[in-house]
Amino acid sequence: xxxxxxxxxxxxxxxxxxxxxxxxxxxxxxxxxxxxxxxxxxxxxxxxxxxxxxxxxxxxxxxxxxxxxxxxxxxxxxxxxxxxxxxxxxxxxxxxxxxxxxxxxxxxxxxxxxxxxxxxxxxxxxxxxxxxxxxxxxxxxxxxxxxxxxxxxxxxxxxxxxxxxxxxxxxxxxxxxxxxxxxxxxxxxxxxxxxxxxxxxxxxxxxxxxxxxxxxxxxxxxx
Amino acid sequence: xxxxxxxxxxxxxxxxxxxxxxxxxxxxxxxxxxxxxxxxxxxxxxxxxxxxxxxxxxxxxxxxxxxxxxxxxxxxxxxxxxxxxxxxxxxxxxxx
Numbered sequence: 001x002x003x004x005x006x007x008x009x010x011x012x013x014x015x016x017x018x019x020x021x022x023x024x025x026x027x028x029x030x031x032x033x034x035x036x037x038x039x040x041x042x043x044x045x046x047x048x049x050x051x052x053x054x055x056x057x058x059x060x061x062x063x064x065x066x067x068x069x070x071x072x073x074x075x076x077x078x079x080x081x082x083x084x085x086x087x088x089x090x091x092x093x094x095x096x097x098x099x100x101x102x103x104x105x106x107x108x109x110x111x112x113x114x115x116x117x118x119x120x121x122x123x124x125x126x127x128x129x130x131x132x133x134x135x136x137x138x139x140x141x142x143x144x145x146x147x148x149x150x151x152x153x154x155x156x157x158x159x160x161x162x163x164x165x166x167x168x169x170x171x172x173x174x175x176x177x178x179x180x181x182x183x184x185x186x187x188x189x190x191x192x193x194x195x196x197x198x199x200x201x202x203x204x205x206x207x208x209x210x211x212x213x214x215x216x217x218x219x220x221x222x223x
Numbered sequence: 224x225x226x227x228x229x230x231x232x233x234x235x236x237x238x239x240x241x242x243x244x245x246x247x248x249x250x251x252x253x254x255x256x257x258x259x260x261x262x263x264x265x266x267x268x269x270x271x272x273x274x275x276x277x278x279x280x281x282x283x284x285x286x287x288x289x290x291x292x293x294x295x296x297x298x299x300x301x302x303x304x305x306x307x308x309x310x311x312x313x314x315x316x317x318x319x
Binding site: 016017022025026029032033036037039040041043044047056057062066069070073074076077079080081084087203204207208210211214215217218219222223 | 234236239240242243246247250251253254257258267268271272274275276278279282283285286287292293295296299300302303304306307310311314315317
């Protein structure tokens with residue numbers, strides 16, 4: 001039997017890791033290129049059309065999103081703790097941390113939904129005819145204060161914002177659904193110290209989603 | 224520790240909470256630098272992107288356990304980075 005065949009027989013690849021993990025890494029690498037394409041496009045559009053974009057914090061609600069970023073970082077630590085618990089064979093710890101991760105993930109998606117709703121009501125939409133974002137100060141002063149205020153940026157700002165954060169939000173949403181499935185499997189006793197593949201693959205995906213948000217938060221909200 | 228039968232090598236467990244604290248502090252630092260400092264635009268962008276990359280590397284190394292993976296998997300994981308740089312540079316060359 002060749003080394004590769006022997007490795008396949010054990011469910012491990014010739015890369016020294018099991019197939020599920022290698023498959024997840026290869027999938028994540030394709031995701032890197034996907035998000036790189038989005039970020040690269042955003043950069044070129046922003047440099048080429050500076051009048052279409054507003055300064056950081058003028059339209060987007062940075063404090064709210066910074067808090068959301070913190071929540072996603074918290075979900076990463078609960079996810080890795082879930083993995084550490086099942087590595088030790090602690091079923092209760094696994095379930096506790098998985099549920100916490102899923103709940104924090106739902107919180108992130110919920111806050112992003114609230115952010116979208118408020119931004120849309122402030123005229124921050126990706127439609128040229130409807131775009132009328134006047135900035136946070138004017139919007140907080142109410143409709144009367146907003147009348148006559150200068151419109152900040154343009155529909156390209158909204159288009160790129162919703163595309164990038166929307167695709168990421170979709171990834172988080174899919175991740176939350178997968179997390180609940182992992183929770184279900186954990187309660188069925190499918191994982192143990194000898195069988196951690198599912199939890200680790202789930203964790204890799206979830207940490208990648210966190211990693212992408214770390215980059216997006218800086219590029220979209222702070223720069 | 225029991226050796227997993229699914230082929231997974233058990234990872235060393237770094238101090239996950241300490242990394243979480245570092246990530247939170249770096250995030251707070253980013254927001255502060257973006258809104259409080261009066262740095263030139265180019266310096267601001269370089270610092271913020273540097274901090275973001277630092278945080279991303281921490282997540283990849285410790286939470287995704289890349290630091291403890293076999294060398295071959297590390298190479299696979301890093302493979303798209305030069306491709307990503309090429310993609311961004313080519314896209315940017317459209318502007319300059």
